[in-house]
Amino acid sequence: MEIYKPKAGPLLSEINLPTDLKKLKPEQLQDVCDELREFIIDMVAVHGGHFGASLGVIELTVALHYIYDSPKDQIVWDVGHQAYGHKILTGRRDIFHTNRKYKGVSGFPKRSESEYDAFGVGHSSTSISAGLGMAIARDLNQSDEKIVSIIGDGAMTGGMAFEAMNNAGAMESDMLVILNDNNMSIDPNVGALKEYLAEITTSKTFNKMRDEVYDLLGHLKGAGEKMRKAASKLERAMTAAITPGALFQALGFKYYGPVDGHNVDALRRHLEDLKTVSGPKLLHIVTVKGKGFAPAEREQTKWHAQSSPFDKITGKSLVKPNNGKKQPPKYQDVFGEALVELAANNDDIVAITPAMPSGSSLWPMMKTFPDRAFDVGIAEQHAVTFAAGLATQGKKAFAALYSTFLQRAYDQVIHDVAIQKLPVVFCIDRAGLVGADGPTHHGLYDTAYLRAVPNMIVSSPMDEQELRDMLYTASEYQESAWAVRYPRGRSTGMAVREEFEKTEIGKGRIIKEGEKVAVLSFGPIGKYVIEASEILEKEGIQIGHFDMRYAKPLDTGMIDYVLADYDSIITLEDGTVLGGFGSAVAEYAAGKGTGVPVKIMGVPDEIIEHGTQRELHDEVGIGPDGIVDEVRRVLNVLV
Template sequence: MNTTTDKYPLLMTLNDPSDLRQCTEDQLQQVCDETRSFLIDTVSKIGGHLAAGLGTVELTTALHYVFNTPDDRIVWDIGHQAYPHKILTGRRDELHTIRQPGGLSGFLKRNESIYDTFGAGHSSTSISAALGMAVAASQQNLDRDVVAIIGDGAITAGMAFEALNNAGDMDANVLVILNDNDMSISPNVGAFKNYLTRLMTGPTVSSVRQGAKKALNIMPEVRDYARRWEEHVKGMILPSTFFEEMGFYYAGPIDGHDIDTLVTTLNNLKEIQGPRFLHIVTKKGKGFEPAEDAPIKYHGVAPFNRTTGEFGKKSKVRTYTDVFSDWLCDMAVQDKKLVGITPAMREGSGLVRFSEEHADRYYDVAIAEQHALTFAAGMACDGQKPVVAIYSTFLQRAYDQLIHDISVQDLDVMLAIDRAGLVGADGATHAGMFDLSFLRCVPHCVIYAPSDEAECRDMLYSAYQHKGLTAVRYPRGTGIGAKERVEMTEIPLGTANVVAQGSKVAILSFGTVLPAAQKAAQALDATVVNMRFVKPLDGKLIRKLAAEHDFLVTVEENVVAGGAGSGVNEFLSSAGINIPTLNLGLPDRYIDHGSQESLLAECGLDATGIETSITNSPFFKMDDSLSTERKTAVK
């Protein structure tokens, strides 16, 4: 007996949206129920993103039912909410591989499916991308609908408003759907509101509005009076006309879990040309009580009990994020000028405790990384000490502010950069592969790269004491379990530390790759140095290492191009030191999802990979007489 078919009899017949469009409207609720249950069953076994997807089941079903996908374009913001989209677009039977090595991506990828029209791991890009697609369709004279779905959190970003402003101004044929799941809309969202919206978007009212607009254009005074009258009436029964002022035909809010209303409303809006805005209200975690009660907890989850919602025992090993969280609270007690800033990543960046214990100095600026840095710059101008907690991948979005607003003015701002290096299951869009490269070239920026948890705490303290722009970068997850000291020690600026003494090779390790470098060195009789700083470098020690070894090896969890190794190369060149140098780091390509350990091995940054790269290097087999001659010249 095929138990899967028995449990999901209708869903198992839907292999792509064309199958879905063969269903009757009366069957759509069953499709939603089976999709939601299938999603919970799958994620409970393998982990992944859950709450957001549970909230978009009805919306996803309605979109693929009403619109002719993939010819019509549906652009999702990020991908947390798009698991139902994957289920209904031919990837149902692969969902159990999501975020696994070689499996489906946890986000949207254009090369994974023709239904993934735009790939994104960062938020607030959907409206801009959809607008571009709508204009492209117009340029090519294609009759195509384009829909952007954006969340109430993502729409807080400046980029979303830039796109709305542009779309309304150019009268583009695009539909923007605001998926509001923060419960900020009043409870009277329901049948009456749904009826009003269906009425306002229906063919009769729409045709009257469009016809009246044309007729009244020849009578400006009457037209302006009619417009004011319409806004006054709508203002009494519908939310603010903000989006209509931006040039959009506004509809909503409606219940985003009412499949019948969604289908009717989308069909009505499909017949209207120009920029349209549909506001729907949904509930994160819909249909799974534990996720409804704790949507943040069930945003990204490990495997859990399908019946109770309970997770397995949580590891007691401290993460680097935990180290930062405790340090920030401890430092805030010592210095009342400290303020903590996050661009909507309170939980991920470890600011929950700080937000509770120092609420008056905690600032969540929403998904607005550019604003976060300039906001910090303004505070620094007038005597506060801002600590901006931000993921490496999100810092990329605020690069101009980093340079123009902080560095040029030499302001006292500290960056605590989480998720540096590879991030595992989240894949290429979230990997912190570039921060050393783009930070190293910025004047006034001091860059710390801790090798373990204890050193991370001391470096956070040291960076805070420094007057000027500083950055401490640390990876996702746990380290070696180094016990942190309560009393913090300031590390002298630009000083490295020799942790193992050898003869032929010197390995210069930057950050948490140090344990792998040490293990590799044991088979090579190599010197190992914990460089600690990417900028400034310990030039005195590098000179000494060059004089005592046949060649140097740099190791970092950052792209080789422009990274820490490049900094060593530049120092050697400027000092006139000629020594063979091998730079090991992340390759010149994007790294797909998998476990952090497997990805490091794939990139040759585990102990075996480092040892192999060194022994296979032509420098390792260099003639001893040439080596002696070169060392003498360096000395």
């Protein structure tokens, strides 16, 4: 089937690189913006992808590439989900329909993909640190490239952004930070900073004075260094006196703004002028997430990203998912609903999310028990220590984090939770290969890094019934921390009993007995063993299948049983093969000295790119076919 390629308008189709954009007159830039917006809407309406954030920075993207000389100048995006316009203007227009598809363009800036992608990204709040590193390297190299870091108001809630500003403000190296303030994270932004930014953008007195100062500064190019310094001093004094922007000033940044981020001409002029201002400076622009596509402006969370084809005028979905048949619930929803049920019976239960109430399905809890559910902003480290603090006072804290983002809080897991033996429950979503978001988002390491920590149970259910029971058991458990990992996507669709039952900690279950080869699976990936087993049965091969449920504590009784009854063990997990569940089994088996070989199947020690989850599972050989092949191989070896 022919893959749909959006058609670029007359100006955009001539822009292969930013040098082509620079040939245009300033008056033509708005038309470029309109064509770029249209192109992105066209593309995402058919192929899906991140959406609202890119639409919100179209004018900024065009202005940046018009004024700066990328790739010499370094344009550093934060998170990178808003960089579609950037990619299209920097040589990837004609392949952009492969965005997020297997072997296609990455949905995020990526250094190996293009020299215009100054820094690889996917996780938030990194752009100022990376930009500062580039600025200091530039100074050491005595070269003259410009450094621009773009950061959203959501990403600005991440501690790293402040660590970077604190450092940059004192280093006095030349760099520009552009704060893209759309008042949204994926969900509505939260926290005191958000209120502060809102005060700035709505303060009329300040805006008037700021405009006057800016005009003065902006027109001083020919007026000499002395006057500019005087004006700069005046501006700083005034800004400090009337406070807006003072937070950034206090951190050593010159503050400019707020500027309408959809006025490409104003942006172009500001960027041009700011090139002449040295040192660390911050330009605050105000934008609308989803700008130019009415449904996305109205429902900004829903349109943060889109997967299904939609009508590019009305936004209405053009496909009935699953042909209109009811789909099994997503694992995240099984968690979100179970949590509310548990919280209804246990007043001590509280829940924490670092800026992912939609992604982690915490809204039911936030709506039902608003006093006991907390969105703390994009602040994983804080989220974990905050949960630890709650636990010291007898609260049963459920910290819901994506596996990939929990990586940020590893020290907090050890130092604040495990060492103090606090019974925090980590609900680890998006565990395993996540699909189209690619390597920055795959949740591959949690089993390995959590298994290494004392006072930590590491579990993964094979289906939604087990997930509910594990959450219930964890809610009553006070001896140590507990991690429950579950993947992106839908559960099995099985009939689930209403009441919860305790699961026995550290105990697996037998799915199927067999001969010679036993497959020990950890988590929902066990479904592939069932498929593989059916294929093998047709060949007369009966494998044993054991759903182990716990990587720690291991069900050693079950492993002893398998070691005694089978000739070979295969372990299967949706995570790295280094130090994960399979390693735990192999360590135990080696200690027993039985000589039964253990083959660890999981994700190899390589960076795995993007694609659908199934494509990636098959690529690394942990899909049903990979399991079938491995069983045949083992049996041949055994013969």
